[in-house]
Amino acid sequence: MSVNLDEGNLKDGLLGLVVALVEIIQELLERQALRRMESGSLSDCEIERLGEALSELTEALAKIKSDNNIEDAVQLVRTDLDLAAEDLIDKFLNPASWNEESQKEES
Amino acid sequence: MNPERESCLVEVLDRLLNKGAVLNADIIISVAGIPLIGVTLKAMIAGMETMLEYGIMEDWDKSSRELYASQETHLPLLPGEQILYKTFGYLREDEGLIKCWVPGVWNITSQRVILWVKTPGKILFETPLENLRVMRVPASHEVRKELELIYPQGSSRISLTERNEFEQALAEAARSTAARNESELVVTG
Numbered sequence: 042m043s044v045n046l047d048e049g050n051l052k053d054g055l056l057g058l059v060v061a062l063v064e065i066i067q068e069l070l071e072r073q074a075l076r077r078m079e080s081g082s083l084s085d086c087e088i089e090r091l092g093e094a095l096s097e098l099t100e101a102l103a104k105i106k107s108d109n110n111i112e113d114a115v116q117l118v119r120t121d122l123d124l125a126a127e128d129l130i131d132k133f134l135n136p137a138s139w140n141e142e143s144q145k146e147e148s
Numbered sequence: 149m150n151p152e153r154e155s156c157l158v159e160v161l162d163r164l165l166n167k168g169a170v171l172n173a174d175i176i177i178s179v180a181g182i183p184l185i186g187v188t189l190k191a192m193i194a195g196m197e198t199m200l201e202y203g204i205m206e207d208w209d210k211s212s213r214e215l216y217a218s219q220e221t222h223l224p225l226l227p228g229e230q231i232l233y234k235t236f237g238y239l240r241e242d243e244g245l246i247k248c249w250v251p252g253v254w255n256i257t258s259q260r261v262i263l264w265v266k267t268p269g270k271i272l273f274e275t276p277l278e279n280l281r282v283m284r285v286p287a288s289h290e291v292r293k294e295l296e297l298i299y300p301q302g303s304s305r306i307s308l309t310e311r312n313e314f315e316q317a318l319a320e321a322a323r324s325t326a327a328r329n330e331s332e333l334v335v336t337g
Contacts, residue, residue, distance in 0.1 A: 068158045073165060073195045080197050087213065119155060126157040 044121040050114075057114030060105060061122065064115065067098055168194030168202070221269025223255060223262065230258045233317035237308035238292075239263050239273050249307060254314065256321050261297065263306075275299045277325045282318060284311075 044058070074095060078088050106112050132139050175187040192204070199205050223231070233256040238249035252263040252272055261280065263273040281298040285305065293311035297304045308314050 065155070065158055065161070068155065069161055069165065072158075072162045073197070076166070076195060076197045080200075082200070086217075119157075123156040126160050130156075130160065 044118055044125065053109070053111050053114050056109055057111045058118050060102065060111060061115045061118040064102055064119070065122070067095070067102060070098075071095055165193070165195040166198060168192065168198045219267065221266060223264050223271075225257065226259060228258075229260070232256050232258060232321050233314070235308055235310045235314055237263070237306060237310075237314070240305035240307070242305075254306070254308065256314070256317050258321060258324065261318070273304060275301075275304075277318075277322050280318075280322070282315065 074091055077083055078091070083091070106115060169192070171189070171191040173187075173189040175189070176183045177185040177187070192199075194202075196205070196209060200209060225231070234253050236251070237254045238251050241248055241250050250263075250272060252265045255262045255264055258277075260274050260276050262271055264271055275297065276299075279300050283296045283298065285294045285296045287294045287307075292307045293309065294305060294307045295311060295315070297306060
């Protein structure tokens with residue numbers, strides 16, 4: 042379980058990691074915003090403001106990615122993180138596989 | 149690349165926030181079997197909607213929304229004036245002791261060009277569209293794209309990342325202004 046950065050181009054790799062994390066937070070915020078909007082507790086004005094702010098953030102992120110040419114680096118980090126998350130869930134749901142894995146490593 | 153793809157990690161975190169998680173911990177630090185210091189920790193993480201469902205942070209949610217609403221400012225427009233285009237940008241401040249780029253939102257309305265700062269709600273620069281000329285100037289910084297606004301009272305240097313779109317919007321606004329009162333604006337590049 043690891044996230045690999047491109048050593049050949051550390052600047053892109055690092056920026057990719059940061060942008061990937063911001064992107065994950067942004068997607069989470071979007072989902073939670075949707076939940077709040079659907080709950081009906083926000084006023085129309087607040088919903089509009091929230092939507093505008095989130096779409097601005099999305100645009101800004103897309104711009105940073107295209108300006109620095111790090112779309113691929115971000116994609117790579119996100120895939121790695123997704124795999125790591127999948128791995129973690131798998132271990133939670135199926136603790137037996139954990140044992141098997143550590144035994145495999147020992148032998 | 150498909151931006152709508154399902155991300156496993158986001159899905160997991162979203163579920164965690166929807167359900168909410170609580171961590172309670174009590175710690176006693178003792179020396180020689182005598183408890184000396186006690187610590188009670190409570191940590192909670194959840195989406196705000198879940199928090200409100202459980203009645204947590206309700207007052208805070210309400211008061212912070214009210215605070216924002218009370219502080220919100222609106223660009224004061226003249227009667228019949230409409231905002232045609234807005235973009236983030238800077239104005240060069242050369243007077244006074246400190247020479248710097250002041251950030252704000254550039255608004256092109258049907259009558260004026262305005263640099264607006266949302267908090268505390270202030271117009272930093274405004275000039276009517278009539279008799280306004282725009283010139284491209286070499287940028288002092290590679291990321292900045294600079295323009296010079298020339299108007300009867302003087303000139304100002306401004307900077308925008310979306311320079312082309314700004315120029316286009318300005319030219320369009322000027323055309324409709326010129327059509328209205330037959331004054332002219334020239335965009336040179």
